[in-house]
Amino acid sequence: MAERKPIESWLTDMDGVLIHEGVPIPGADAFIKKLRDSGKPFLVLTNNSIYTARDLQARLNRMGLDVPVDNIWTSALATAKFLDDQRPGGTAYVIGEAGLTTALHDIGYVLTDHAPDYVVLGETRTYSFEAMTKAVRLINGGARFICTNPDETGPSTEGPLPATGAVAALITKATGKQPYFAGKPNPLMMRTGLNAIGAHSETSAMIGDRMDTDVLAGLEAGMETFLVLTGLTTRADIDRHPFRPSNVVNSIADLVDRV
Structure with a gap:
């Protein structure tokens, strides 16, 4: 496999990666802060279409996660x-x-x-x-x-x-x-999101907790993928799919030092 370029922008799913049932996952606040301090383009994505980006910003803010409206991308x-x-x-x-x-x-x-x-x-x-x-x-x-x-x-x-x-x-x-x-795993959602922040797939990474949406969407959009084990997919589930994530980590906390 050809060596990938360094990661210059990050896309991350929300539920199961940053929060779980209304509670922030340990390390999520540090990850978002590191992203904002780095100045790297990033997006928080969700397939949930119920809330506006402004609604989600307020919800995340109440949990201690400071994500600007322009960095939220919904289905x-x-x-x-x-x-x-x-x-x-x-x-x-x-x-x-x-x-x-x-x-x-x-x-x-x-x-x-x-x-x-x-x-x-x-x-x-x-x-x-x-x-x-x-x-x-x-x-x-x-x-x-x-x-x-x-x-x-x-x-x-x-x-x-x-x-x-x-x-x-x-x-x-x-x-x-x-x-x-239109939403994940359709790579259209990833590509329009990347375009919104001026990022390119070959230097971007997707973080998710689901093989069938997050990892598949990142893979088909040409991004490096990270599966976290704090959501729906377990380590045992990975081999049930005909594709694999680029990386498997326990949680978002393991990626703070990658930013």
Whole structure:
């Protein structure tokens, strides 16, 4: 394997890497501080489309993690960037929360249930049968199906919750139409994020806790990858996948000295 160039920019997942169930993971504060002091470009990424970047900044700040708004990249922002590139000034029927609706408003999209260009499915804690039925009928009527991320479950203090990917599967079953997923592991989310901070994949690293989204996305975007064992993937899980991370570490604390 060819030797990689030194890491000049960092992308890191949020849940399972920096925080876990609303509590910062030991070493996360030191890692973020080291990044900010170094002046290196960095992004905190999340496939969760519920919150705006400003919401997430406030949440992280309450936990002692000082991350500027411009250094937060969500699947909602990646979805909005994709739609703005594909069909500027379009229309969409949206199932989701403020993170997604705000991102679409900010690119000048009109949110409507009357013959929209797109049906856009994102994360919400209140998926309604009525909204899903409307989405099915609009897609059958010609609307293109877009989904913020493919995660089938999400974490909660009580255990896993059905997430966007699971609801997308229901709509696909009812329509026969597969969605286009904008979030991880689509390398589009990584490349648009890299572009946002002026970084290049050959000198960038991706840190994540999931093989099927974080590591795969980093790999397909051409970045060095670090798997941390503080989230969903265990060391035993690694060999179940046909690809491997560049590096495996116990936690984000092990990477402070790499910045």
